[in-house]
Amino acid sequence: MSAEHKTSLWGYLIEFETVDQLIHAAEKVRDAGFDKWDAHTPFPVHGLDKAMGVKRTILPYLVFVGGFTGLIIAIVMQWWMNAYDYPYIISGKPMWSIPANFPVMFELTVLFSAFSTFFGMLGFNQLPELYHPLFSAERFRRATSDRFFISIEAKDPKFHAEKTRSFADTLGGDAVEAVEEEDH
Amino acid sequence: MGTITVDRDDPIKGKPLVEAHHDFGSVTDAVCSVVEKPPITKAWWISFFIAGSGLMLLLAMIAYLFWTGIGVWGVNNPVGWGFAIVNFVFWVGIGHAGTLISAILFLFRQQWRTSINRFAEAMTIFAVICALVFPGIHVGRVWFAWWMFPLPYQQMAWPQFRSPLLWDVFAVGTYFTVSLLFWYMGLIPDLATIRDRATSGIRRFAYGLFSLGWRGSNRQWHVYERAYLLLAALATPLVLSVHSVVSFDFAVANLPGWHTTIFPPYFVAGAIFSGFAMVVFLAVPARELYGLKSIITMRHLESMNKIILATGSMVGYAYAIEFFVAWYSGNIYEQFAFQNRAFGPYWWAYWTMASCNVFIPQVYWFKKMRRSIPVMMVVAFFVNVGMWFERFVITVTSLHRDFLPGSWGFYMPTWVDICTLIGSFGLFFTLFLLFIRFLPMVAIAEIKGVLPQAHAGHGHEGGEH
Numbered sequence: 001m002s003a004e005h006k007t008s009l010w011g012y013l014i015e016f017e018t019v020d021q022l023i024h025a026a027e028k029v030r031d032a033g034f035d036k037w038d039a040h041t042p043f044p045v046h047g048l049d050k051a052m053g054v055k056r057t058i059l060p061y062l063v064f065v066g067g068f069t070g071l072i073i074a075i076v077m078q079w080w081m082n083a084y085d086y087p088y089i090i091s092g093k094p095m096w097s098i099p100a101n102f103p104v105m106f107e108l109t110v111l112f113s114a115f116s117t118f119f120g121m122l123g124f125n126q127l128p129e130l131y132h133p134l135f136s137a138e139r140f141r142r143a144t145s146d147r148f149f150i151s152i153e154a155k156d157p158k159f160h161a162e163k164t165r166s167f168a169d170t171l172g173g174d175a176v177e178a179v180e181e182e183d184h
Numbered sequence: 185m186g187t188i189t190v191d192r193d194d195p196i197k198g199k200p201l202v203e204a205h206h207d208f209g210s211v212t213d214a215v216c217s218v219v220e221k222p223p224i225t226k227a228w229w230i231s232f233f234i235a236g237s238g239l240m241l242l243l244a245m246i247a248y249l250f251w252t253g254i255g256v257w258g259v260n261n262p263v264g265w266g267f268a269i270v271n272f273v274f275w276v277g278i279g280h281a282g283t284l285i286s287a288i289l290f291l292f293r294q295q296w297r298t299s300i301n302r303f304a305e306a307m308t309i310f311a312v313i314c315a316l317v318f319p320g321i322h323v324g325r326v327w328f329a330w331w332m333f334p335l336p337y338q339q340m341a342w343p344q345f346r347s348p349l350l351w352d353v354f355a356v357g358t359y360f361t362v363s364l365l366f367w368y369m370g371l372i373p374d375l376a377t378i379r380d381r382a383t384s385g386i387r388r389f390a391y392g393l394f395s396l397g398w399r400g401s402n403r404q405w406h407v408y409e410r411a412y413l414l415l416a417a418l419a420t421p422l423v424l425s426v427h428s429v430v431s432f433d434f435a436v437a438n439l440p441g442w443h444t445t446i447f448p449p450y451f452v453a454g455a456i457f458s459g460f461a462m463v464v465f466l467a468v469p470a471r472e473l474y475g476l477k478s479i480i481t482m483r484h485l486e487s488m489n490k491i492i493l494a495t496g497s498m499v500g501y502a503y504a505i506e507f508f509v510a511w512y513s514g515n516i517y518e519q520f521a522f523q524n525r526a527f528g529p530y531w532w533a534y535w536t537m538a539s540c541n542v543f544i545p546q547v548y549w550f551k552k553m554r555r556s557i558p559v560m561m562v563v564a565f566f567v568n569v570g571m572w573f574e575r576f577v578i579t580v581t582s583l584h585r586d587f588l589p590g591s592w593g594f595y596m597p598t599w600v601d602i603c604t605l606i607g608s609f610g611l612f613f614t615l616f617l618l619f620i621r622f623l624p625m626v627a628i629a630e631i632k633g634v635l636p637q638a639h640a641g642h643g644h645e646g647g648e649h
Binding site for chain 2 (some may be wrong): 018121
C-alpha cells in the first residue's frame with residue numbers, strides 16, 4: 001500500500017483454530033449486541049447460524065415466484081404460438097391441448113426456479129464483490145482452507161476502537177488483527 | 185487398501201467417509217495440489233493429445249457433413265434415425281448419474297456422495313455437451329437449426345408444441361442450464377480456496393474472478409446452503425423428466441417396438457446405470473493417478489457398484505417385460521418387432537446389449553467383485569458398450585422392418601458415422617482432462633463438512649456422527 005493512500009480502521013479480525021472456539025465466540029459477540037459482524041469458515045458450520053442469530057433467508061419465496069412466472073410464461077407462450085397466433089392442425093388434435101403442453105410447462109417452471117435460486121443467492125449475498133478489505137489481511141487467506149474467523153466492522157454502532165479491541169481479546173482466538181481500509 | 189478392514193467399509197455402521205488421518209488443511213492440500221502442481225504431467229499431456237485428436241476428428245466429420253450433406257451417413261429410407269439419435273440418447277443418459285449423485289443422494293443425505301459429486305457433475309455437463317452436438321448437426325440444413333427454438337422469423341410460424349421433439353429441446357436445454365448452475369455454484373467456495381493459495385498473479389486473478397469474491401462468510405453460507413438445497417430439489421424431478429421426455433421421442437410414435445408405456449422409467453433406470461458406469465470408469469484412474477485414494481475410497485466405489493447392479497437388474501427386468509407385453513398384447517406387429525429384435529438380422533446387437541447390461545453386472549452380487557479395481561473397470565466398460573447398443577437396438581431394429589415387407593431395409597453406419605462417434609468421445613475426454621487440470625475435482629468444502637472435527641463438541645477424537 002503506497003504512502004499517499006490514507007487508510008482507516010475497517011474492523012477487527014479474530015482467528016480461531018477449532019469449530020468449538022468459533023461457536024462459543026460467536027455466541028459472545030451475538031450477546032454483546034453487535035450487528036455488523038460475521039464469521040468466516042471454510043465450510044458451512046452447523047449450529048453457527050443459531051450461535052450468530054442469523055435470520056432464515058427468504059430465498060425460497062423468491063424461487064416460488066420465479067417458478068410460477070416460468071409456468072405462466074410456458075402456458076401463455078404455447079397457447080399464443082400454437083392456438084392463437086399461428087394455429088395449425090396436427091393429427092387432428094385440438095389446437096389447444098393441455099396434456100401435450102405439460103412437459104414444456106414443467107421444464108420452464110424448473111428453469112425459472114433455478115435461475116431465481118442462483119441469481120437470488122448471488123443477490124442476497126451481494127456477490128460478485130471482487131474487492132473486500134478483508135482480502136488485505138494475509139491470515140485471512142486461510143479462511144477458505146483450515147481456519148475460522150470472526151470479523152467485527154467499525155461501522156457497527158457499538159464499535160469502539162479500544163473497547164472492541166479488548167473485547168476481541170477475550171473471545172479466545174489465537175490472534176486479533178486490525179484490518180485497514182483505504183479511504184475513498 | 186490393506187489398512188481398511190471390511191467392517192469399516194460397511195455402509196450401515198457409519199464409519200469415516202474419508203480416511204481418518206485427514207484434517208481440514210490436508211484435505212485442501214490433497215485436492216488443490218492436483219491443480220497447482222499436477223503429479224503426472226506427462227500422462228496428462230499424452231491423454232490430452234489423444235483426446236484432442238478425437239475432438240479434431242469430430243470437427244472434421246462435422247465439417248464434411250455440413251459441406252456434403254446427410255448422405256455421408258448411413259441413414260436410409262426406413263431407418264431415418266441412425267447414429268445421430270443413438271449417440272444423442274447415449275450421451276444424455278451418461279449425464280444422469282451426475283445429477284443423481286449431486287441432487288437425489290443429497291436430498292437423501294447420503295453423505296458418501298461428497299467425494300464424487302463434483303466429478304460426476306462435471307461428467308454430466310460434458311456428456312450433455314456431447315449430446316447437444318447431435319440434434320444440432322442431424323437436421324440436414326444446419327443453418328435452420330435455430331428453428332427448433334420459439335424465435336420469430338419471416339415465415340411468422342412457430343414451433344409445434346405438441347411434438348415430443350420440441351419437448352426435448354426444452355428438457356435437455358433446461359437440464360444443461362440447471363446442471364451448469366448447480367455445478368458452478370458448488371465450485372464457488374472451492375475456487376476461492378485455490379485463489380487464496382495462489383502464488384502467481386494470473387492464477388489469483390482468474391480464480392478470483394470466478395470465485396466472485398467469496399469470503400466464506402457465514403451469512404453467505406446460510407443463503408448458499410439454502411440455495412444448494414433448492415437446486416437439489418429442483419434437479420431431482422428434472423433429471424427424472426429429462427430421460428422420460430427423451431423416451432417420449434420414441435414412445436409417442438405409433439411404431440411397434442417404440443410405442444410402449446414402460447419407456448420413461450426404463451430409460452431413466454438405464455441412464456442412471458450407464459452414468460454410474462462412466463463415473464466408475466473415470467474415477468478409478470483419477471484417484472490412482474492423483475493420489476486421492478484416501479478421499480475417493482473403496483467404499484465409494486463399492487456403493488456405486490451396488491447401484492450399477494440394482495439399475496442393471498431394473499434394465500434387465502424392462503427387457504423381459506417388453507417381450508411379455510409383446511406376447512400379451514396379441515398384436516402381431518408388436519410380436520414381430522420383438523422377435524425380429526432378438527433373432528432378426530440385428531441379433532448380434534441385441535445380444536451384445538443383453539450380455540453387457542444384464543448378465544455381466546451380475547458379478548456384483550459378490551463383494552470381492554464389487555471391491556476389485558480390475559473387475560470394476562471391465563464391467564464399467566462393458567456397461568457403457570451395452571448401453572450404447574441398447575439405444576442402437578431400440579432405434580434401428582424398430583425402424584428397419586416397416587409394416588410392409590416391401591419397405592424393409594437394412595442400416596449400417598458409414599465410416600463418417602463411426603468417426604463422429606469416436607470424435608464425440610474425444611470432445612468428452614478433452615473437456616474432462618481440462619477439468620481435472622484446472623478445477624478442483626473433489627468438492628473441498630463439502631468434504632470438510634463431513635469430517636468428524638467439523639461438528640461442534642467433537643474435538644479431534646473422530647468417530648460417528
